[in-house]
Amino acid sequence: MNKQHPQQQWREAVIAHAEAVNQYVAQGRAHGWDDLAQPPAPATGHLLEAWQAALLAINRPGVDEPQRQLFREAWPPAHQPLVPLLDAQAQWVGPLLLLEDGSLLARVGLPQDKGQVLRIDAHSVTPVIGISHFGRCPQRRYYALANAEGVRVTDGWGGPLVARLAWPHGLEGLPPGYPFEPLDLPPAPITLTPFPCGQRVLLVSDDGIFVLAASGATRLLPRQQAILDDLLRGVDPDDIALGLAMAHAALAPDGRLIALGEQYGRHLVLDDQLQPVAAIGPASECPHFALFNRRGDQLLLNACHRYQGASLGVRVADLPGLDTEPGSDHPRTPLLHQGARIHSGVARHGEYIVGDAHGYLRAFGEDGGEHWQHYLGSTISALDISADGRTLVAASHAGFISLIALDSGRPQWQIGTGAHAEVRRWVCWKGFDAPLAW
Structure with a gap:
């Protein structure tokens, strides 16, 4: 029988597993994967009750920051030990935004569910009343705030109202004279992205992709x-x-281009007048995700097959008139990244950071060169990055929100190849009154 305290058992098991996985990855990258056996999951199931009791205790009122730090050192964050609890307690988190004051805005719940919008800072979790969905423009200025009545656009978070937009009724753009029915309810937004002018909003939903305007x-x-x-x-x-499956869209930083797609068909690019610019065949089976780089002169287009994927990198200057078929080996649509089915992503100078279906954050250059990977666990459902590119926040289908200080050194319990340190994690689980800080 192991007579060590549960937190000591947890710490040793988590660190040993991280070190084993990191060594496994290093050996595979250096020498190939053929003869390597993936490290087994740590035997921590008997510690879950003690972990949850400690997590609840550290989130009681009056606990100060030094005590929280001691808790994280004693019970270092990890995904694998919590897998037995996820089926019953995990829930979707996304979208996710870092506000300018350092607090977070997060929506807990699937897009089509009622969900809850929360504002989270180092000391508190506060429900945001009257908002069911939200989004921000690429320039970080305008916010879209939605409820059943429609979408409001404000100049800054908490700033003055600049536009009030109605939901689609569902008959827009349908051939006239046919017996189509309007939507019973407003579309449930997957993403809401204001244009940099603040007068239009790009809405992605399972009921269609729309541009909302006055x-x-x-x-x-x-x-x-x-x-x-x-x-x-x-x-x-x-x-x-x-209806659409895998509906997605991205705005260029200046708002002059829209990249969009869904499961069936090709990647499409429209101009700001909503006129066709390009139609690009995917590198894998189903178009799944789009992202412009920080400067707005390159477009990342991801397509997936099951839990794998492939991404094209297309120069914006090459887009006008581009018309390629699926699997095309066209010189203007080079393969940029192989392997990841991308669910979320951000860009910083010279680098894409994406979240994949296997729980990894993966960073690679605009030339496709691999930079680093960082493990959070479960499908990465949302990402945001600070304006200075130093702070990343990630959410997962497992119900975790991770605040990461980029390029600040890697703790020994972290699985990954990058020098990045998680500084706070929130557990947004069913059965908890509010997200718990870890």
Whole structure:
């Protein structure tokens, strides 16, 4: 029988597992993976009750920051030991924003669920009343704040109102004269992104991708011509699927280009007048994610097959008139990154940081060169980065939010190849009254 205190057992097991995984990765990268056995998960199941009791205790009122730091040292954060609890307690977190004062804005719950928007800082978790979804423009100035009545755009978080926009009714962009029905409820936003002008918002939802404006909503996907083609082929209107799978879109930093797509078809690029610029065949099976680099002169386009993926890197200058088929080996659509099915991403100077389906943050250059990887666990559902590029915040399907100080050194319990230190983690689980700081 192990007579060590539970926290000592936990600390030793977590650190030993991290060191074993890091060594495994280093050997695989240096010499190949053929004869390597992946390290087994740590035997920590008997410690979960003690861990949860300690987590609840450290989140009681009156606990100061030095005590929290001692708790993190005694019970270092890890994903693998908590896997037995995830089926019952984990929940989706996203989107996620770092505000200018260092606090976080997070939505807990799937996009289609009621969910809850929270503002989180080092000392408190506060529900944000009257907002069901939110988003921010690429220039970090304008915020979109949504509820059942519509979408408000403010100049800054908590700033003055600059636009009030209605939800789509669902008949926008559909061929007239056919018996399509309007939406029963407003679309549930996957993302809401104001344009840099503050007068329009890009809405991505399973019910379609739209641009919201004072004059009304414009449907971008599914496209009217594709729907009309189906109708002219004799497809019954009731059999035409207007919903989207893997819907995604990204705005260029200056708002002049929109990259968008869904599971079926190609990557599309539109200009700010919503006119076609390019149609690009995916590098894998299903278009899944798009992201512009920090300068706005390169576009990352990810497509997936199951839990793997591949990303093209296209220069914005090469986009006009570009028209390629899936799997095309076109010189203007080079393969930039292989392996990751990307669910979220941010860009800093010369670097993309993306979150994949296997729980890793992966960073690579605009030339495709690998920079580092950092393990959080479970699918990475949301990312944001500070304006200075020094602080990253990541969320996962497991219900974790991780605040990471980039380029600050790697603690011995961290799985990864980068010199980055998590400074705080929140556990946003079912059964807890509020997220708990770890």
